[in-house]
Structures are given as structure tokens and as C-alpha cells.
Amino acid sequence: MNPDRPEKRRPEEPRPCRLCGGETALFLDLGLQWPSEPLWPEPVPPVPDRRHPLRLDACRLCGFVQIPDPLSPELIYPDAGLEMTSWKNLPQTGWQVDLLKRESPLDANLVEIGCNDGHFLAALRDAGFSRLAGIEPSRVSGPLARGKGFEVREGFATPAAAKELVEVRGKFDLAAAKHVFGHIPDLPGFFSCLDTLLTPKGKLFLEIPDFSVALAAADCSLIYEELVGHFTSDTLRFILAHFGYTILIEQKFPCNGGLIEILARRSPNPPHPPPFPAIPAALADFSGRARDYAGRLGDRLESFQSRGWPAFFFGAGMRSAALLNGFGLAPKITALLDDNPAKQGRYYPGCGLPILAPEAAAEKYGAGGKKLFLLAVSNENEEKVVQRIKRLFAGEVLCASVLGPGDREKELAGPRSGIDEEGH
Ligand SMILES: [Zn+2]
Numbered sequence: 001m002n003p004d005r006p007e008k009r010r011p012e013e014p015r016p017c018r019l020c021g022g023e024t025a026l027f028l029d030l031g032l033q034w035p036s037e038p039l040w041p042e043p044v045p046p047v048p049d050r051r052h053p054l055r056l057d058a059c060r061l062c063g064f065v066q067i068p069d070p071l072s073p074e075l076i077y078p079d080a081g082l083e084m085t086s087w088k089n090l091p092q093t094g095w096q097v098d099l100l101k102r103e104s105p106l107d108a109n110l111v112e113i114g115c116n117d118g119h120f121l122a123a124l125r126d127a128g129f130s131r132l133a134g135i136e137p138s139r140v141s142g143p144l145a146r147g148k149g150f151e152v153r154e155g156f157a158t159p160a161a162a163k164e165l166v167e168v169r170g171k172f173d174l175a176a177a178k179h180v181f182g183h184i185p186d187l188p189g190f191f192s193c194l195d196t197l198l199t200p201k202g203k204l205f206l207e208i209p210d211f212s213v214a215l216a217a218a219d220c221s222l223i224y225e226e227l228v229g230h231f232t233s234d235t236l237r238f239i240l241a242h243f244g245y246t247i248l249i250e251q252k253f254p255c256n257g258g259l260i261e262i263l264a265r266r267s268p269n270p271p272h273p274p275p276f277p278a279i280p281a282a283l284a285d286f287s288g289r290a291r292d293y294a295g296r297l298g299d300r301l302e303s304f305q306s307r308g309w310p311a312f313f314f315g316a317g318m319r320s321a322a323l324l325n326g327f328g329l330a331p332k333i334t335a336l337l338d339d340n341p342a343k344q345g346r347y348y349p350g351c352g353l354p355i356l357a358p359e360a361a362a363e364k365y366g367a368g369g370k371k372l373f374l375l376a377v378s379n380e381n382e383e384k385v386v387q388r389i390k391r392l393f394a395g396e397v398l399c400a401s402v403l404g405p406g407d408r409e410k411e412l413a414g415p416r417s418g419i420d421e422e423g424h
Pocket of ligand 1: 017018019020021022059060061062063064
């Protein structure tokens, strides 16, 4: 079924850990994969072939899970424009704004690294912050932030970019980076940039996916080319201590698949070498558990298919990539549904499955009859999606969650019913 058994392509010499320089071991190998962005204009692979080896290693010393040979950020982010922050349901934003208000005066000089379309900067401005700037590599979302009245430097957070921004805006009291940290291959370079941006006791606010949640659930939805490093609380604390940051506040949220929020402060004194974090036990059998789950899901889809239930994915985001392409479930799926107009009418990279507006899918595949919907959206958005599916599809409808951290095994055993599950 998978002639490119990825483990066979393992190079002889594993790369040292990017956090601590320690020895690494293979964690998960999904073989050659297409980048999850851009979406395809046609259902066939575009030219040139941009597939890359999606292999992850785990450090034996510090437990950090990482892509040893990541794609260059230059190939990914300047043209990225599918995922606008304003589009997302972000229930944690209010908490974040309150935290920064509590910990920084309203005239503090703030910069958001990776400010996307300026959604968070706008929330800070609404809360009364008056000195706000951003750095954003995307030529699609950056101008949207600029259109909201913010000074946004186009490009990556490099020491040179930081120097230019500081010359104009002065040193910053606080840098925020939400969903940025795990995307950075060159972490020392990022901290060097922060050294230039921040005052000696400047603060750093981070929001990152909590990989311990994915580890516990053997959930591969965070495995795609953009996330080059997967942090748990322990590895995040380790690297912050290594670069001289003291954690002031740490908070976890269950939304977006599990999040860690950290506010830290630069320490004026050189740091002591931090102790190595404990290695999570769930690292060892993650790959096997993830493959087992995907195998059982595939069997379930075949069983439904044989009884006349076509299956659809609801959610054509990057979090669908591992199941569709990495574990090869795409041939068992009819189409992907997504509410994001920028994705509709396009084709998912790798498998080439069509992405449709839910209304268009109801028209094309019929509103009646039996249909199975796999919910590839954040758990907190599922109920809203189920209601939407029920409104659009009048026949027999079953929905099952396929993203963590919800109980996917329970969903697998018995998909939640839509309108009528009699006899099934
Ligand atoms: Zn390490």
C-alpha cells in the first residue's frame, strides 16, 4: 500500500537536536509529502514537484520533537495567505489581552512577531494600548494588518529586521509571538532578534500548540511541514531558561487542539544551564499508536462505504494533512468541505481532493441520502459544524471527530448521530 515505506529513507546519520545538540532518534516518518500550502488549482500535482521528506526526530536528551530537514521558511511564508487570524474562533484572545493589560502599562512599546492580518494588534488597540507594531513575512496578510493602521515590517524576525525596526520605534517592552515559535528552524537566531528588539527586562508572550496533548492522544494533526518543532511545557521552559528568560505566567487552554500561553521576562544576568526536561513516556510508542488509529479509521470508512455511506472531511486545513496524505486515507474520502472562501474551488495538496463550500457540496452530492462527515476542526467548533451539516443535509447524516484532544476512539466506535441513525 505504501511502496515508499518512509523508514527506508532514513539517512545514516541523524541530525543533532536543534535545542540541545543531543542525539536524536526517528520519531515519525510520513514519507515524501507536498507542502500543505498553496492549495492546488487542479486535482493533479503541479509542476515543479515540491514534495519534501516529512520526517520527525525526537531528542534522546531533551525530548524535543523536530523536523531535522525543514523546508526553507522562504519557500513557505512570503506567499502564505490561506489562514487569516480574523477568520478563526479564538476564545482565548480576551484572556490574553487582559493578561497583557495587567502586566504592561498601556503606553508600553509592543511588537507582535508574525502579526498575520493584525487581528491581535487590533484587539490590543481596542483595549487601550497605543504603541503597537508588527513583523509579518506574508505578502498577503501583512498588508491587511497595515490596512488596519499598524506599522508592519514585511519579512522574517531576523536580527537585521529587528535593528531596523528598533531604529524607528525604539526598544520594545514586550514582544508577542503567537503560533510562531514552532515554525522557526533557527531558534538561536530568533532569540538573537529578541535581544535586539527588547529592553533588558523586556517581556515575551508566546502562544504555542501544546504537543503533550497530541502525544497523549497519538494525534498527528500537528504534523505538517510548517511546524518544525513541537514543544511541551517542559521543552518550552527548557529553551526559555537556556536563552535567559524567566517564566512569569503559564496557562493552558484546551482550545485549538491544546495551547500553552507563556509570559516570560528577559533576565539581566547570564543564565545557569537549565536541567534537561524529563522525556515523556508517550514519545516511545507515538508512531505505532498514530498508525493504529489511522488504520482503524480506514477500516471503519471502508465498512461505511460498503454500506453506501460516502465520507467527507469537514475542514481542509493543515491539520487534515497527516490523515489524508501521511496515512493515506484520502482514497476513502469523496471531498473536503470548508467555510473559508479562499480554499473553496481548490484541491488539497497531495491527494488532490476537491474542496467545496458546504452548500456547494450539498448541491453536488445531494442533500439527501447517507453521508458520513469526519470533523477535522478544533473540538470547540465541532458542535456548530454538526448543526450546520444537519441544516444542509436532510438525509441520514453521521458525524465523527478525527482531531484531538477529544476522545477519537469513542467517535470511531460510534459516530454521533445527525438526523436519523435508525438501523445503523
Ligand atoms: Zn535535545
